[in-house]
Amino acid sequence: MANIQQVAEKAGVSVATVSRVLNHAASVSTKTRLKVEDAIKELNYEPSMLGRNLRNSESRLLLVLLPSISNPFYTEIINGIQNTAIANSYNILLCETDSNPQRENIYFNMIKNKLADGVISMDPTVNRQKLTELAESHPVILCSEYDEGGSIPFVTIDSELAAYQAVKHLIRLGNKKIALINSDEKFLYARQRRSGYERALKEFNLPIREEWIYHTRDLEFQNGVQAMRMLLELEEKPTAIFAVSDTLAIGALKGINGSGLHVPNDLAIIGFDNISFSNMTNPTLTTVSQPMYKMGVTAANMLIMSIKGEQVESVVLDHDLIIRESTMG
Amino acid sequence: MANIQQVAEKAGVSVATVSRVLNHAASVSTKTRLKVEDAIKELNYEPSMLGRNLRNSESRLLLVLLPSISNPFYTEIINGIQNTAIANSYNILLCETDSNPQRENIYFNMIKNKLADGVISMDPTVNRQKLTELAESHPVILCSEYDEGGSIPFVTIDSELAAYQAVKHLIRLGNKKIALINSDEKFLYARQRRSGYERALKEFNLPIREEWIYHTRDLEFQNGVQAMRMLLELEEKPTAIFAVSDTLAIGALKGINGSGLHVPNDLAIIGFDNISFSNMTNPTLTTVSQPMYKMGVTAANMLIMSIKGEQVESVVLDHDLIIRESTMG
């Protein structure tokens, strides 16, 4: 791989001139520009990002932190981020943290070391303290999960309201015994969705029963299967389920199918996220749709503004309740 | 962010000594080492990857190219890659190419520019010519999809054999009319799986009928639904389906369920990949299991060896047929 020095020699000019050609500086005569361009082509030269970044302190790379790529929820968000990034001549690097602090550290260092210009974090398990610290000197945006009262700009939806509306939909269908399959309430969205769930129940004077609230360890299908198994063993079984993610809801659906009961006739079920698979289940899954692509676009735009040094405001986007077969009993 | 210069000043030593401490060189006296370590802590210093990489021509970063993160097939492979990388103090960056040559280029440049030390490509649509060119001077490993007769080391399974066995299983169950839902045959795996399908049919003297072979554009669920819709409109309908990916098979399952037919009683179905969803469908899906985690581990090990300058040989791993409800008619 040739370097700028060799190009300069071949073209019979100085490295400064080559650099000017590379950066489309106006002050290069057509004649020398052509000479340099020929040399570049002949040597198959491409400028080193490393040298350039070191000098410029900019990489035009954006980091996207996510806990696990196995959750299809992130797919569309990433598309939105990527398209927006590319439109602004940035590129993205996906970083799977596996909720592992050591890995987080590595990626944080990439930011500190100017290997990347900014970061969008979608990892709810990320170390808040460290992220806040990083955000003091580097551009950081939170996407989907955020910090109440924190200082980092975020883009998200109103989880509480979405949960409230979902549960209200179940109540309107005549359900009085509604279970919640929640994830760990260390996550803000989990607390908010529980709160929306309870608000709806209260509004219709339905009791909030602890045994109908199940907390899963992760968001894998298997956790949903497990949750449903527990709920079906109760003396007083629920007639409807609200799960805080589609993966859990699909697991629950599986659990119900396995027990001989029927969805939606015996049990109605609502998920959250509208992942592509939620439309492939039998029956198809009623779910809350987050504007994932738009979230990605918004987060990327906010980050790019932030890199430019502009102030950015947090954004709350709209959601939709997508009614499908699993609540058409 | 402090630099090595400031640490040296604070500790009252030269930058060389600081660098030696950072790299655990033996020739530093305990006294000065402690001084330097104190200074590092006090200044909250972390070495710049940029400066270091520029000098060392090594980044300890591995690139993983994949066409789309929405395909769950890649999830486990990536886990294998990541764990292996970390065990060897490498890190990985996930690069979604979207089968877009421009994006590919960007990531190829990262390699050329020493922003990353090597690349594992899982993208069957990647530009072979360019990749081969890159592989002449940089470590490259192909994972899953590969090049027949190419020079780049790969890790994969025997797709032809797997398809042959899957179709033979359908034949043994008494099926005589077996359809193939294939993807675009520009992909090697698609040609191989078709070939295995045909070998099984021939062996049992069953006719190969073009109208029972459907080619999809992509591997999305929706493509499977569409394929099934076409197959069910045929005058002579198949009694069994072999789909070259679980996503297609799940889509097909959906298409069958929607038509009032029953799996496995009316139609048996086999997928390919054993993605986590395949166990969540109703009925659960019989499928060919690729040793995805192991593929990831193997590919990463091969790449790391290759970076070290060692010669590596291509590997073909074993697969399994996982028999579930969709073929238990």
Next chain:
DNA sequence: AATCATTTTGTAATCGATTACAAATTGCTG
């Protein structure tokens, strides 16, 4: 205390780019 071997530290070049400033070239005018 002088000598020499060994250990420890420092100096300065290097990686590949960018850019302020200086220097050279060009073009124009009288």
Next chain:
DNA sequence: CAGCAATTTGTAATCGATTACAAAATGATT
């Protein structure tokens, strides 16, 4: 063609690390 302004090009410092080599410090031996 001298003189000056405008344009074009080159020189050298810079970003932040590593490391060959030189220099200094330490310790052992006589």
